[in-house]
Amino acid sequence: MSSFPDSLLIANRGEIARRIIRTAKRVGVRTVAIYHPVDAGLPYVAEADHAVQLEGEVPVKSYLDKDQIIAIAKEHGATAIHPGYGFLAENAGFARDVANAGLTWVGPSAEVIEVMGDKVESRRAVAVAGVPISGDAGAALKTGDEAVAEAEKVGYPVMVKASSGGGGIGMAVAYDAEELRKAFESTKSMSERSFGSDRVFIERFVQSARHIEIQVLGLDDGTIVGFGERDCSTQRRHQKLIEESPAPNLDPEIRARLIQCAIDSAAAVGYRNAGTVEFLLDTVTGDFVFLEMNTRIQVEHPITELTHGVDLIEQQLSIAASGTTTADFNPVQRGHAFELRICAEDPKKFFPRPGPIDAWVEPTGPGIRVDSGYVAGTEVTPHFDSLVAKVCAYGETREEALARAIKASEDFEIEGLVTNQPFLEEILADEEFTDGRYDTGLVERIQIRLKEQAKLAKRSA
Template identity: 80%
Template sequence: MNTFPESLLIANRGEIARRIIRTANQLGVRTIAVYHKVDASLPYVAEASEAVELTGEIPVQAYLDGAQIVKIAQATGATSVHPGYGFLAENAGFARAVAQAGLTWVGPSAEIIEVMGDKVESRRAVAAAGVPISGDAGAALETGDEAVAEAERVGYPVMVKASAGGGGIGMAVAHTAEELRVAFENTKSMAGRSFGSDRVFVERFVASARHVEIQVLGLDDGTIIAFGERDCSTQRRHQKLVEESPAPHLDPAVRAQLREAAIAAAGSVGYRNAGTVEFLLDTVSGDFVFLEMNTRIQVEHPITEMTHGVDLIEQQLSIAATGSTTSGFDPQQQGHAFELRICAEDPKKFFPRPGPIDGWSEPTGPGIRVDSGYQAGTEVTQHFDSLVAKACAWGENREEALARATQALSDFSIQGLVTNQPFLKSILETEEFIAGQYDTGLVETIQQRLKAQAKLEKLAQRSA
């Protein structure tokens, strides 16, 4: 059996497609890229062994056209398909179609994707394996009365979530039964429109929380390999901006418990290939609960690679082809790493700001890594997510890594495009972040400070 697939179609675009192609090319795996005409000039298209244009007027829909992508894979002689993240990465129907076409799916089975993609079902599965969850592991709630009864059991405030949701869509906090009834109906309605499923559940809301996750690899023999944790607490509207690994000031006992819980969660469904188990950690009590499992490679996977000396894409391909990791695989955690998500958006109001890139100069130096989907002469269009690049930095310790990350952000020059780099800089300069003492409310706190500062400056100008 080959150690890696002979050829690989990447069912994605931009930064993650380029990232996958880079490793596959190094391994001697023939790569096939797919692209919509609006992406024809992006680097990943030229860097693949072969590239095929997708048909379809609406760019996003073209990348969601699983039937067309499977046909291209067959026509080009691809033996495997890697979905990256986003688009069809956690689409069980697409994973099933790939397998039925006789191609190797680089990821977990469609059945696993279905269970872990439904928050009610995934909570039920991991709870049965002893993984702590918030609230009841029973069925989805059908009425406002049921939601109120559950809230009274777990205690207010509570968070209302869509079972099939993602990206924070429809999530709402309720402090009273009256608020909960309104939030329940709103979330149920939004979930139905956004995800095709109006299943909703309730869990206890933690006011001061950290978002911590564990990268895992599942092998055919049932082994689950767990890596060191990543702290993803620096978020804006539930969207991550800065990640670091390991999590600062984490109790060693809690760190060990998180790893054990991640292994149990992945093992509860016989997980295979790469995935991430996410937890919410109460900063006051130190308790943590299962949030969800992402059945794909994560945006923030580079910091795990940098702190463990591994290539997760290489391991994904190996597991897909052989059921196991590469020979001699023995990751050892060392040092500290940060990832900064540079996006084409207004740094104050965070509205998307698509446009052409006139100049592009990436930071370099010891411990610096940049994963990007663009270069000078390309354009960030309005059709897709605003992520432009990920600036990552590794150091022997947190202080060195943070200094390198700060310098890398300063050295990253993107001309002609408005990005969130100034806001990322303000995050890295806060006392809380420098000290590693922050939670998921950090970004909101920074925004409030900036607004207050701007107000004072206006008052000063008026009185001058």
């Protein structure tokens, strides 16, 4: 009996749709792709066994049309739906509707998505399991007075966050009660506009922090498999730019505790399928706290695959269909890997720069992997996220992997489209990054340095 779904609809587009199709084809699963007309020429549409055009004028809304997607799945014989990341991937209502339609949802249950998708509720859930959090695992804060009282317990500076937030939207740092009251009201308002919820909480703001995450797989028998960590500290305004695995210069004892806490977090909610538990690590004290859990496959999953010899999409499909991993599943961590997020955006001001692609030649060579959503002759439209490709480099050592990542970026030939490649190469060449002792403030420090260099060059010109 097959341990995979017979036929899979991919409720996504671009790079991640193409990535899922690749594994599905290898394991003999028939694929159904969906696409809006603006994406008709993208590679994933042709690579799927069957592709269906979505109805609707607004591209993003079409990919968020739950009823239409489920109807397409049933009409075209799909028995399972994989949401990828973004769009409906962490939509509990969609997961529930898929199950109610008699289809297999490739992900955790709707109930788990609801709990872990709410940062207040997820903090409470993991705290019960003994996982460290910042502040109290209480209800969402309702007033500025409650926020100030909580901040006095946590200690300033504090960060105000939206419980339903993501991507850094609405986050604000406060260094005293006056700033906190203003930030509290601002975050509540922005959260209501952006997420339809004004639930807000606060955490201690860590001046020098690392963003570390742990990939997990949850099986039907309650087993939680934890993988080696990924360091996602290289980010701009909470948007990740470069990830690596394992995290450099991480104390082995802290690493072991992080992995165990990720396993405990997932077990606390009866987690099934693939997920990622994220932590914030204080570089000064070595203490860490739970940040959130992403109930889907991550953008940066390839570096875990490269360093563990595993296909996480294959395992997702197996768990969804049979409740367990494949018979040959035996991940062994070795070597080092980097992922560079190539985006269609200005490398200095970081504004999106959609446009046609005249030339597209991906780098090749030992240890190089490229997950991309485009080819020459296609166009990056302004309707979606600016990510166009992920360049991954593996090596036996961090030094070898870094050298390969630098060369791969240099060898990636993209013409007609402006990308952030020059800035990524600035990061890779930065002494703080190459030394592996950076924190989440790295990108800001590099930007300051580049601005100072530009001013000096202008004066001397």
